[in-house]
Amino acid sequence: MDDLFNLVTSPWILVRDENCNEETVSIQDLFLKAHQFEAIAGETVTQNFAILRLLEAILSTILYRYDLNGQPQPDVNQKVLLQRWAKLWDNGKFPPEMMEPYLKDHAEEFNLLGDKRFMQSREARKANVYSCKKMIGDLAVSGNKDRLFSFREWDEGEEPTISKAEAARWAQSLILFDDTAVKKSKEYKTVKGKGPDTAPGVGWGGKIAPIYFEGASLFETLMINCVLLKEGAGLWGDMTPYWEVQESIEDSEGMRLERRLIPQPNDFAALLTLPSRRIWLVEAKEKNNEIC
Numbered sequence: 001m002d003d004l005f006n007l008v009t010s011p012w013i014l015v016r017d018e019n020c021n022e023e024t025v026s027i028q029d030l031f032l033k034a035h036q037f038e039a040i041a042g043e044t045v046t047q048n049f050a051i052l053r054l055l056e057a058i059l060s061t062i063l064y065r066y067d068l069n070g071q072p073q074p075d076v077n078q079k080v081l082l083q084r085w086a087k088l089w090d091n092g093k094f095p096p097e098m099m100e101p102y103l104k105d106h107a108e109e110f111n112l113l114g115d116k117r118f119m120q121s122r123e124a125r126k127a128n129v130y131s132c133k134k135m136i137g138d139l140a141v142s143g144n145k146d147r148l149f150s151f152r153e154w155d156e157g158e159e160p161t162i163s164k165a166e167a168a169r170w171a172q173s174l175i176l177f178d179d180t181a182v183k184k185s186k187e188y189k190t191v192k193g194k195g196p197d198t199a200p201g202v203g204w205g206g207k208i209a210p211i212y213f214e215g216a217s218l219f220e221t222l223m224i225n226c227v228l229l230k231e232g233a234g235l236w237g238d239m240t241p242y243w244e245v246q247e248s249i250e251d252s253e254g255m256r257l258e259r260r261l262i263p264q265p266n267d268f269a270a271l272l273t274l275p276s277r278r279i280w281l282v283e284a285k286e287k288n289n290e291i292c
Helices: 027-032 045-065 078-091 096-105 122-126 164-177 218-224 268-273
Strands: 013-017 022-025 037-040
Touching (some): 013 027, 027 096, 045 218
Antiparallel strands (some): 013 037
16 A cells, blocks of 8 residues: 555645644545644645645545544535534534545545545556656746756756655646647547637636635634535535546547547536546655655
8 A cells, every 4th residue: 555655644745833833634634623723834835725725525435424422424415515504613623523534535535646546547558658747836947848947856857856745745736737739630530619629728717716715724724615505595416526436538439539528527526626627646766655
């Protein structure tokens, strides 16, 4: 499990407490100590937002499926759901017995590496290969030339690498905020109204002008941004975050749809985790705990 860098138990999320001390925590530790942290404190605010969306997807899924004692209760109505949220708010922290059953049952889906990778697609291995400089959002170095002023240094002639923890953070940012540097392609069949030469544009996060509320603690921030009801106070559909779905990117004829139109998901968790880009991280050869 450690070799696969499991995001539930391996530290990778940067957080800050009220005294401005920074700490790197796993998903499990973040939820259990969220009331002690002030905010997510990654490399950029866009990265923080991407990780916040991921955490909200986990939280909303758990609230729809479990009570505060961790007992499965998936058949909820509006009243039960709001009471569950209110009790959790009054509790002031996330109880371990509520959070751990889901994280334990779905732990294998949160591996950064291995056969089935968290928020990654095997099909991406057939696409363009980029240096890790491409995925580092506060560096933004083109693959064509080095940046004139750079605050990171790698040995000359050495393939740039970053740690698995940092790669996990930037992967979430890349999936949501990727730039327009995706080449036009005539190789694959495309959907009606989207010709082969239509560039996909920036990622979804770059189009929506992200806004969220901040509480006095990370616990409060997670709670007040957890949208459990749709507009009009109706329940969402069954919470189905992206990592629980076996998605195919082929049509009924077995043809790849590189840039297809995707129906809008009908639940909060799916909305928050629908990736704008398909990626596959490459582990650096002969280097421990690094991604290139």
